[in-house]
Amino acid sequence: MASELLPPPKLPSTTTMATITTAFSADGTTTTTIITTTSNAITASTTSTATTISSLSGDDLREIFLRLPDLPALVRAGLTCRSWLGAVRSNPAFRRLFRALHPAPPIGFFLDLTGPTNPLFVPLRPSDSDVIAALRRGDFFLTSLPHSFWGWSVTDCRDGYILLWNNLVGNDLSLATLNPMTWAVDILPLPGGIEAGSSNNFGVLGFHLQCSDEKPWLFRVICVCTDQNRVRAAIFSSETRDWVIQPWVDIGENNSLKFRAGSLVDGSVYWPCHGKGRMVRINIRTLDTSVVDLPGQVEVDGYNFKAGETKDGKLCIVYQSGLSLDVWIRSMDGDGAEIWAPQSTHNLSAEIDRITHTGHLHGYIKIVQVRYGYVYLSKTCMTLAGMQHCWFFSLSLETLKLELLHEGKYDGYVHLYVMAFPPSLVADGGSTGHDAEGEAAVLLVDGVVAGGLTDVALGEVAVLLVDGVVAFPLTDVALGASVAVNLVFG
Numbered sequence: 001m002a003s004e005l006l007p008p009p010k011l012p013s014t015t016t017m018a019t020i021t022t023a024f025s026a027d028g029t030t031t032t033t034i035i036t037t038t039s040n041a042i043t044a045s046t047t048s049t050a051t052t053i054s055s056l057s058g059d060d061l062r063e064i065f066l067r068l069p070d071l072p073a074l075v076r077a078g079l080t081c082r083s084w085l086g087a088v089r090s091n092p093a094f095r096r097l098f099r100a101l102h103p104a105p106p107i108g109f110f111l112d113l114t115g116p117t118n119p120l121f122v123p124l125r126p127s128d129s130d131v132i133a134a135l136r137r138g139d140f141f142l143t144s145l146p147h148s149f150w151g152w153s154v155t156d157c158r159d160g161y162i163l164l165w166n167n168l169v170g171n172d173l174s175l176a177t178l179n180p181m182t183w184a185v186d187i188l189p190l191p192g193g194i195e196a197g198s199s200n201n202f203g204v205l206g207f208h209l210q211c212s213d214e215k216p217w218l219f220r221v222i223c224v225c226t227d228q229n230r231v232r233a234a235i236f237s238s239e240t241r242d243w244v245i246q247p248w249v250d251i252g253e254n255n256s257l258k259f260r261a262g263s264l265v266d267g268s269v270y271w272p273c274h275g276k277g278r279m280v281r282i283n284i285r286t287l288d289t290s291v292v293d294l295p296g297q298v299e300v301d302g303y304n305f306k307a308g309e310t311k312d313g314k315l316c317i318v319y320q321s322g323l324s325l326d327v328w329i330r331s332m333d334g335d336g337a338e339i340w341a342p343q344s345t346h347n348l349s350a351e352i353d354r355i356t357h358t359g360h361l362h363g364y365i366k367i368v369q370v371r372y373g374y375v376y377l378s379k380t381c382m383t384l385a386g387m388q389h390c391w392f393f394s395l396s397l398e399t400l401k402l403e404l405l406h407e408g409k410y411d412g413y414v415h416l417y418v419m420a421f422p423p424s425l426v427a428d429g430g431s432t433g434h435d436a437e438g439e440a441a442v443l444l445v446d447g448v449v450a451g452g453l454t455d456v457a458l459g460e461v462a463v464l465l466v467d468g469v470v471a472f473p474l475t476d477v478a479l480g481a482s483v484a485v486n487l488v489f490g
Contacts (some may be wrong), residue, residue, distance in 0.1 A: 308370020
């Protein structure tokens with residue numbers, strides 16, 4: 001009998017399905033799971049491949065970090081673990097780009113008060129939990145300064161440092177730098193012999209502070225002096241611990257330079273001449289001193305003029321006349337000569353009256369500072385009750401939006417305090433620096449040292465602060481309770 005050919009067995013139909021799931025855990029990590037399922041009439045098998053955030057490269061992490069909203073958020077992310085910290089610390093180009101994309105806003109200002117007392121700090125972001133936590137751990141009451149009967153006075157604030165001066169012993173003037181976040185204080189004497197060769201009209205105009213973005217533990221102090229028709233600068237370096245006094249430079253007729261009227265912009269000090277249409281420029285890098293003419297309509301009178309910088313770092317000047325602000329930017333003409341190019345004119349009368357309801361009261365406007373593309377200014381007037389009242393504003397040079405930052409019954413010198421990159425996020429000599437885990441961590445529970453990170457008890461509550469900034473909470477994902485740690489670096 002002929003054999004009967006049987007048909008080949010039919011292959012069971014197959015179905016393949018891929019599912020992608022993304023989960024966010026309470027400690028800020030993200031887990032992406034790809035599940036591929038294949039089924040047929042005979043068997044069904046499931047295979048799973050997980051890609052976690054720890055698989056991301058340093059370049060990937062930095063691309064993500066650039067999308068964070070501000071510096072406090074970057075600090076929290078960078079101090080989450082060693083690899084994230086290394087991604088921030090190992091790349092200066094990333095830090096420069098982050099600074100350009102997210103200029104740090106001021107978190108408060110110091111107000112010099114009359115009488116023998118220290119300056120008062122006024123926070124500007126009281127609803128920001130990260131900022132408030134930093135302020136609580138920082139020395140913003142200036143308690144680490146040496147005691148003085150006369151009190152201290154702020155002369156500059158820049159990149160996380162405060163520069164102050166005071167008479168400590170007798171009539172000898174002393175300077176001090178203070179980093180409130182780290183409580184680091186440095187007492188500096190004035191340079192000896194700075195008045196040598198001057199006339200009887202010698203005077204100290206003021207001091208400025210210059211810091212390094214990539215070496216935040218280093219700084220320079222610039223002292224500007226004048227006599228009848230000359231200026232000189234003296235520069236102190238925290239690295240060499242010495243003052244270098246520059247020669248006197250003749251700037252022509254009576255210079256009429258006023259106390260505390262200067263501005264430090266991109267490595268140069270600009271000091272306007274009162275009642276005249278010019279200002280003195282001292283280049284800190286080259287030590288050249290020159291005179292810069294101002295636009296014809298500018299007449300410097302008191303605090304109606306400031307040099308500063310735009311959002312993209314260009315030199316600009318802001319001139320206040322009445323309730324109007326005029327802005328010029330330093331540019332080049334077709335022949336390559338430097339000129340002042342008009343940028344905008346903004347009348348503040350209606351907006352200020354709408355915010356302050358003081359259209360019927362006489363007051364005056366003071367330009368405090370021009371930095372990162374913002375003009376910071378104040379209006380002070382006497383109320384009908386005979387009380388002095390002040391409003392503190394910011395004006396964006398890009399959008400011309402006026403914003404009220406603070407108001408109160410005060411008047412005096414205002415110095416903005418801007419948060420800077422903490423040293424723990426900046427590499428030193430190519431190392432990854434402080435570790436954010438292990439034996440370097442100390443747990444504070446309600447302000448009391450409770451032990452190392454491995455001794456955390458479940459249910460205890462603390463706050464993670466690194467360089468005075470909230471970094472991250474440890475959640476039940478890792479420890480089974482809502483806790484956080486305070487890192488203390490030795």
